[in-house]
Amino acid sequence: MISLGNRVIMQTTPKSLRLHIGIFGRTNVGKSSFLNMLAGQDVAITSPVAGTTTDVVEKPTELLPLGPVVFLDTAGLLDVSLLGEKRLERTRRALDRSDVALVLAEPGVWEEAEQALVKELKEKKKPFIVIVNKSDLSPSAKEFSETLKSAGAQTLLCSSIIKDGREAFMNDLKRLLIQICPEDFLRPPALIGDLVPSGGLAVLVVPIDLQAPKGRLILPQVQTIRDALDNDAATLVVKEREYAHALQNLKNPPAVVVCDSQVIMKVVADTPKDVKCTTFSILFARFKGDLVELAQGAAHIDALKPHDKVLIAESCSHHAAEDDIGRVKIPRWLKQYVGGDLKVDHFAGRDYPANLKDYKLIIHCGSCMLTRGEMLFRIHQAREKGVPITNYGVAIAFVQGVLPRALSPFPAALSAFEKERLLCR
Numbered sequence: 315m316i317s318l319g320n321r322v323i324m325q326t327t328p329k330s331l332r333l334h335i336g337i338f339g340r341t342n343v344g345k346s347s348f349l350n351m352l353a354g355q356d357v358a359i360t361s362p363v364a365g366t367t368t369d370v371v372e373k374p375t376e377l378l379p380l381g382p383v384v385f386l387d388t389a390g391l392l393d394v395s396l397l398g399e400k401r402l403e404r405t406r407r408a409l410d411r412s413d414v415a416l417v418l419a420e421p422g423v424w425e426e427a428e429q430a431l432v433k434e435l436k437e438k439k440k441p442f443i444v445i446v447n448k449s450d451l452s453p454s455a456k457e458f459s460e461t462l463k464s465a466g467a468q469t470l471l472c473s474s475i476i477k478d479g480r481e482a483f484m485n486d487l488k489r490l491l492i493q494i495c496p497e498d499f500l501r502p503p504a505l506i507g508d509l510v511p512s513g514g515l516a517v518l519v520v521p522i523d524l525q526a527p528k529g530r531l532i533l534p535q536v537q538t539i540r541d542a543l544d545n546d547a548a549t550l551v552v553k554e555r556e557y558a559h560a561l562q563n564l565k566n567p568p569a570v571v572v573c574d575s576q577v578i579m580k581v582v583a584d585t586p587k588d589v590k591c592t593t594f595s596i597l598f599a600r601f602k603g604d605l606v607e608l609a610q611g612a613a614h615i616d617a618l619k620p621h622d623k624v625l626i627a628e629s630c631s632h633h634a635a636e637d638d639i640g641r642v643k644i645p646r647w648l649k650q651y652v653g654g655d656l657k658v659d660h661f662a663g664r665d666y667p668a669n670l671k672d673y674k675l676i677i678h679c680g681s682c683m684l685t686r687g688e689m690l691f692r693i694h695q696a697r698e699k700g701v702p703i704t705n706y707g708v709a710i711a712f713v714q715g716v717l718p719r720a721l722s723p724f725p726a727a728l729s730a731f732e733k734e735r736l737l738c739r
């Protein structure tokens with residue numbers, strides 16, 4: 315990828331941002347049934363007679379959190395006798411058009427056709443997942459899938475016709491797709507570049523306290539400075555104590571002020587009302603996830619009642635410090651806000667706990683250890699279960715009463731928050 319400013323990358327993005335997912339495998343392995351299962355409707359014709367799918371069937375759909383995708387259902391590969399040259403050629407072209415591939419296999423069957431397909435995918439640098447279909451027919455399907463996995467393939471076990479375990483399968487499939495899909499498809503919005511016109515100025519307020527690492531800035535601060543530079547903007551970096559004075563010395567007001575969550579109250583107090591102002595956490599909430607959803611989620615803090623269950627979700631299990639933000643500070647602030655006790659659970663792991671629906675709110679960590687795709691996936695899982703989700707930075711601004719101000723650079727998130735807040739009251 316070209317590592318110039320975001321605008322340059324946008325212009326040079328070669329093709330539609332609809333992820334093309336090709337479905338390949340020998341005839342009769344269940345490709346069309348699999349696509350029907352995904353699509354939840356009969357779009358591709360299936361039949362026990364090999365070679366029913368003659369042309370490539372395209373099924374555009376929305377596969378959240380990936381967004382718009384198109385599945386390509388193909389005829390088999392390599393079975394010249396059954397398919398004829400023309401169909402093989404069409405399948406091969408579908409392979410070239412695919413951004414990622416799903417290789418369907420039957421339990422125990424990994425022969426020349428499958429090996430050649432995988433070889434071709436590797437040569438063409440197409441990421442792929444092997445789906446062991448028809449697992450309902452074979453007790454040794456899991457073993458077979460494990461063997462393929464130990465040979466280095468990403469594999470999933472599937473039955474296209476049995477409904478049991480489908481939700482778990484879809485979760486696993488989405489998670490793997492997010493992992494393997496080319497990064498273009500999950501490209502984040504700018505960090506700060508779109509908030510400052512080129513030639514403009516952003517002021518960054520950075521406390522240098524005991525928690526600040528010796529002799530350097532932390533990565534989110536450095537990334538923000540870099541993104542401003544990439545977008546031809548300037549930054550002024552200042553501590554909170556010198557901030558008001560530095561602001562007075564500017565000829566023109568800055569396009570945006572960004573501060574550490576810890577000092578947001580002071581920074582808001584020192585900033586003229588018409589100057590946009592936010593926190594590093596909120597910049598990263600947008601960069602790493604879906605700020606609109608997280609802002610909406612914060613409105614649900616208003617609806618919390620004593621004894622409600624709140625889930626604090628962490629993406630890594632770190633050693634908790636004495637005044638740990640997730641373990642100590644946020645629970646304390648929430649309880650103060652609600653004016654009573656809350657049942658706050660902590661959870662670190664890949665999937666949410668099974669009883670997710672019991673929670674009135676999820677407060678997610680800043681997800682520094684997660685990719686954007688993984689965070690979008692978690693937001694999506696919460697949305698599917700109807701549980702509001704927000705994150706540390708957004709929740710902190712909320713309980714301190716400055717969230718509308720901290721969302722001032724992001725009108726869509728601000729209006730979603732305000733609408734939701736009316737509903738929550």
Ligand SMILES: Nc1nc2c(ncn2[C@@H]2O[C@H](COP(=O)(O)OP(=O)(O)O)[C@@H](O)[C@H]2O)c(=O)[nH]1
Binds near residue numbers: 341345
């Ligand atoms: N038991 C079982 N049968 C399946 C499964 N998937 C597909 N089939 C059956 O396998 C046959 C071939 O399926 P089809 O989707 O047309 O295969 P394709 O040629 O790869 O597109 C049909 O009779 C399907 O009902 C599965 O997961 N389990």
Ligand SMILES: [Mg+2]
Binds near residue numbers: 389
């Ligand atoms: Mg078919």
